[in-house]
Structure formats: structure tokens, C-alpha cells
Amino acid sequence: MSGIKYGVAQAVPGDHIQITTDTWTEPYWQAAKEERLTACQCGKCGHFRMPPTAFCPGCQSQDVKWPTLPGTATVFSFAICTRSPFPDVPDFVYVPIVVDLDGAPGARLVSNLVGMPAEDVTIGMKVAVEWNDIQDGWKLPIFHKA
Amino acid sequence: MVWVNQDKCAIAGVGATDYYIRGKSYPRTINEMVGEAILKACDDAGINVKQIDGFAYYSGAQMGYGDKVDTASLMEMLGIEEVGFTAALTSGGGGAAGAVGLATAAIQNEDANYVVTVMALQQYRQRLGTVFGASAPSPENSFLQPSGLVGPGHLMSVLARRHMHLYGTRREAFAEVVISQRLNAMNRPQAIRRNELTLDEYFASPMLADPLCRLDFCLETDGAVAWITTSTERARDLKQKPVLIHAAAHGGTRNWGRAFAWMGMPDPDFGSSGHKPIGDRLWQQSGLAPSDIDVALIYDHFSAMVVMQLEDYGFCKKGEGGEYVESGAIRYKGGSTPVNTHGGQLSEAYIIGATHTREAVEQLRGVAINQVKDAEFALVTGGPASLPVSGCILRRDS
Ligand SMILES: [Zn+2]
Numbered sequence: 001m002s003g004i005k006y007g008v009a010q011a012v013p014g015d016h017i018q019i020t021t022d023t024w025t026e027p028y029w030q031a032a033k034e035e036r037l038t039a040c041q042c043g044k045c046g047h048f049r050m051p052p053t054a055f056c057p058g059c060q061s062q063d064v065k066w067p068t069l070p071g072t073a074t075v076f077s078f079a080i081c082t083r084s085p086f087p088d089v090p091d092f093v094y095v096p097i098v099v100d101l102d103g104a105p106g107a108r109l110v111s112n113l114v115g116m117p118a119e120d121v122t123i124g125m126k127v128a129v130e131w132n133d134i135q136d137g138w139k140l141p142i143f144h145k146a
Numbered sequence: 147m148v149w150v151n152q153d154k155c156a157i158a159g160v161g162a163t164d165y166y167i168r169g170k171s172y173p174r175t176i177n178e179m180v181g182e183a184i185l186k187a188c189d190d191a192g193i194n195v196k197q198i199d200g201f202a203y204y205s206g207a208q209m210g211y212g213d214k215v216d217t218a219s220l221m222e223m224l225g226i227e228e229v230g231f232t233a234a235l236t237s238g239g240g241g242a243a244g245a246v247g248l249a250t251a252a253i254q255n256e257d258a259n260y261v262v263t264v265m266a267l268q269q270y271r272q273r274l275g276t277v278f279g280a281s282a283p284s285p286e287n288s289f290l291q292p293s294g295l296v297g298p299g300h301l302m303s304v305l306a307r308r309h310m311h312l313y314g315t316r317r318e319a320f321a322e323v324v325i326s327q328r329l330n331a332m333n334r335p336q337a338i339r340r341n342e343l344t345l346d347e348y349f350a351s352p353m354l355a356d357p358l359c360r361l362d363f364c365l366e367t368d369g370a371v372a373w374i375t376t377s378t379e380r381a382r383d384l385k386q387k388p389v390l391i392h393a394a395a396h397g398g399t400r401n402w403g404r405a406f407a408w409m410g411m412p413d414p415d416f417g418s419s420g421h422k423p424i425g426d427r428l429w430q431q432s433g434l435a436p437s438d439i440d441v442a443l444i445y446d447h448f449s450a451m452v453v454m455q456l457e458d459y460g461f462c463k464k465g466e467g468g469e470y471v472e473s474g475a476i477r478y479k480g481g482s483t484p485v486n487t488h489g490g491q492l493s494e495a496y497i498i499g500a501t502h503t504r505e506a507v508e509q510l511r512g513v514a515i516n517q518v519k520d521a522e523f524a525l526v527t528g529g530p531a532s533l534p535v536s537g538c539i540l541r542r543d544s
Binding site for chain 1: 288293294300307308353416
């Protein structure tokens with residue numbers, strides 16, 4: 001859109017990424033550890049919600065399911081960033097994306113797109129999950145072009 | 147339905163420190179700057195600081211995103227003897243324009259007579275531009291921060307791109323917001339950026355989070371601004387011509403919710419400012435329409451969000467904000483509704499929205515540097531951000 005050639009989008013270095021969990025988000029991250037992409041689904045009405053929270057906003061149930069999703073998604077929007085978010089890492093190109101998850105209508109994930117020129121990323125593009133090893137043995141879902 | 151508190155309360159005084167480039171206010175302290183702004187607001191109104199008996203903050207009484215003021219400390223520092231009201235709108239800069247509604251609540255409930263609202267910002271320890279990336283994320287934020295969206299500009303670039311995708315909005319529209327506001331700042335001694343800006347210079351500005359370049363980002367500055375709200379009746383006996391609080395609203399819907407900290411908003415909320423419900427309420431409260439607004443002080447942390455607010459407040463149709471600003475409609479000279487006649491947060495100074503209220507007061511007293519002739523109604527908005535978002539309509543006293 002800007003006509004700039006950015007080059008290939010990189011992953012954010014996993015050794016600089018931390019997460020924390022709570023009772024309601026822990027199952028999502030445990031599934032990710034096994035490279036299984038899931039989303040929080042209401043056990044009563046089937047409504048998906050992300051990030052996972054203690055109640056279904058549709059029916060207020062606390063029953064949850066963690067279905068295994070196909071691992072594919074559609075790019076809803078994105079940014080192209082050129083500055084390193086970390087003082088000890090040189091600048092690199094990365095593409096934060098917001099995706100609609102296949103198999104989990106209404107659930108979005110904020111992630112990164114990697115492995116293709118940043119300037120070629122488009123809204124509506126199909127993407128597929130891969131996994132980035134991050135601190136403390138956790139894994140983070142990131143995406144490449146499907 | 148006309149707002150029950152329409153024109154019952156007024157801003158009687160406004161005060162501010164100098165505006166400083168980020169960090170340059172050191173070694174002044176945040177409380178010192180807050181105190182100076184409050185004392186100047188009292189002086190402007192013609193009251194003694196000891197008459198203050200209420201505090202109505204926004205941003206949870208945070209001053210910026212690292213400091214916080216405490217009413218008791220301010221009372222001790224300034225010699226305020228007793229307060230009957232001390233409260234804050236929650237979250238951040240979204241409430242900037244709604245705080246006058248909170249002050250009105252204090253006065254109309256007879257809890258307080260002279261209510262101060264204050265905001266200050268000092269960034270010598272932590273830059274606001276990277277505030278989201280500074281700490282290990284909460285469980286909630288662990289679904290956002292690992293993507294490297296570490297600053298507000300990153301987050302809002304994602305919304306801007308969706309708007310461009312859906313409606314064909316061009317970077318030229320964002321450029322027009324920046325350039326028109328720069329023109330307004332050029333004759334202002336207190337403005338941080340005063341040099342003329344061309345379209346070529348805009349396009350040469352480095353991309354920080356494509357589609358937003360550095361010039362789309364607001365300034366990083368230090369300073370403090372305060373204002374005093376009282377009943378209109380009392381205000382009419384004070385030093386300045388009162389500026390009436392004609393309508394005020396804060397809140398918003400779950401579809402906007404945590405906004406760019408969530409990214410779950412459906413269309414059309416995603417490519418919006420979240421302000422539509424606030425606009426709807428203000429027009430309903432006041433019986434006015436956007437065409438009645440003489441000057442609009444629109445929260446401009448990022449140029450693209452000005453375009454989306456103009457749509458949400460109905461100055462143009464949804465999706466036509468780009469065309470609207472590119473037509474010259476927001477210019478001080480020749481525009482249909484001049485926007486950010488003080489240069490805004492993009493060119494004058496960024497104090498989390500407080501400079502917009504200061505400018506609205508000056509416009510409605512008829513003493514602004516870039517005075518809109520015979521200005522009667524000013525719209526002020528808070529930041530598109532996690533709820534609440536807010537807006538108010540201020541009115542010249544007849
Ligand atoms: Zn449910």
C-alpha cells in the first residue's frame with residue numbers, strides 16, 4: 001500500500017517472549033505446548049470467546065470446551081513493523097496480524113505472519129499455523145501463508 | 147430528550163504549565179506541575195485555591211501512564227481544607243472529554259461547588275510510546291503483547307489498515323489531518339512543532355507501523371493542564387465569561403470494549419473510533435447536529451483516528467472520512483468545521499487530551515489564537531481507546 005519493499009517478515013524472537021496464564025487461559029496454552037491450536041468454546045451454547053474468560057458472554061455459563069481447530073485462519077488486518085521491540089535486538093521486519101480462526105466463528109487471534117515479504121501480505125489471505133518456542137517451555141502460535 | 151443538566155454547569159477557569167518535549171520538564175515533579183496548573187486555573191477563574199472542594203479526574207487519576215495523583219496529597223500540598231467529591235472516570239484518555247460530566251454530577255448532586263479536573267504527563271522514566279511492552283504481560287495481555295504490538299501506534303495501525311481496506315481510505319487523508327493541524331500550530335508560541343509541512347515531507351516520514359508513519363503519531367511531551375467546573379450561576383459572578391457544559395457523555399459498547407487491546411471488534415466497529423454511541427447521545431442530549439458545531443477538538447493521538455471520529459460523530463458518512471478531510475473540510479481557513487485549531491496533540495502538545503478542553507474554553511471565550519469567528523458550540527472528544535470513550539459539547543455563554 002505504501003510501495004515500500006520491506007523484505008521477509010520475521011518471527012519475534014521467542015527467547016524474548018514471556019506469557020503468563022490464569023485458571024481460564026491455562027488450557028489454551030497447555031494445548032499450544034502440544035502444538036494443538038484451540039479456542040475457548042462455551043460448553044453450553046457453543047459461543048467462542050478469545051481470550052478465554054471465566055464466563056460465556058452469551059449465556060454466562062462457566063462450562064468450557066477446547067476443540068482442536070484446523071489451524072488455518074484468514075487475515076483480518078495487520079501492521080508492518082520495522083523497529084525492534086527489544087533494546088538488545090537489532091531492528092527487524094515483523095508483521096503482527098489479527099486473524100479469524102477457522103472452526104471457531106467469532107474468535108480472533110493476534111499473532112504474527114512470517115516467511116513472506118511483508119509488502120505482499122493482504123487482508124483476506126489464508127494462513128496456517130506454525131509454532132514459535134518462547135520462554136519457560138511455552139509455544140506461541142504464529143502463521144505462514146497457506 | 148434534552149439533558150437534564152444542560153448549561154447548568156460551566157468551566158470557570160483553565161490553567162496550564164509550559165509544554166515540554168518529552169523528559170525536559172525534569173527535575174520538576176509531577177505534583178509540582180499539577181499544582182501549578184491548578185493554581186493557574188484558580189487564578190484564571192478568580193477563586194482562591196482553598197475554595198476547591200471537589201476533584202473529577204479521568205484516566206483513573208493516573209497522570210499519563212506511570213504516575214498517579216492522590217487527592218489527599220494535593221490537598222496537603224495546596225492547602226485545600228475539605229473535599230466533598232473525589233472520583234475518576236476509569237481506564238485512560240478515553241474519558242478526557244467526559245470528566246466535565248463527572249464534575250457536573252458532583253455539582254448537581256451538591257457534593258461540591260468548585261471541582262478541579264487535571265491531567266499531567268511527564269516521561270523521563272518510561273516512554274508512553276512503548277508503554278505496552280515494558281512489563282511481563284498479564285494473562286489477558288499474553289494474547290496481544292507477544293505479537294510485538296508494543297505501542298499504541300502499532301495497535302492503531304491495525305485499525306487504520308482495516309479502514310483503508312473497507313473504504314479505500316488513502317494515506318493522503320491521514321496526511322491532511324497532520325498538515326492541517328500543523329498549519330494551526332505555526333503561529334502558536336507554545337506549540338512543539340511549528341515548521342510548515344508539505345505532502346512530500348509527510349510521505350518521506352519513516353513508517354513506524356505501516357500504514358502509519360512517524361508524523362501520524364502524536365508528540366511525546368510533558369506538562370499539565372487543569373480546569374475548574376462550577377455551577378453556571380456561580381461562574382457568572384467570577385472573573386471570566388463562563389463556558390457552559392451543554393452536553394457530556396462517556397461509555398461505549400461491548401463491540402468496541404477493550405478495542406485495540408482486544409482486536410475482537412466486528413465490522414464496522416473495528417475500523418472505527420468506538421465513539422458512535424457517544425456521538426448519538428450528545429446529539430440526542432443537545433438537539434444539535436454536527437453542522438451546528440463551530441469548532442471540533444478531536445482527540446488526535448493518531449491521525450487516522452481523527453478520520454474515524456469524524457465519521458462516528460456524523461460529520462460525514464461512515465467510510466467517507468477520508469474524502470471528507472481531503473476536501474479541506476477540517477481546515478481552520480476555509481473548512482466547514484475547523485478541527486484542532488490549537489494544532490492538537492500532533493503538533494502543539496500531548497497531555498492526554500487536556501489541551502483540547504483548554505482550546506475549547508479559549509474558543510468559546512473568543513480569545514483563541516486561531517479564533518473561529520463567533521464560535522458558539524465546541525465539540526471535544528476523548529481518545530479512541532478502551533472504554534470509556536467520551537465527548538462533550540461546550541457552549542459560549544450568551
Ligand atoms: Zn454460552
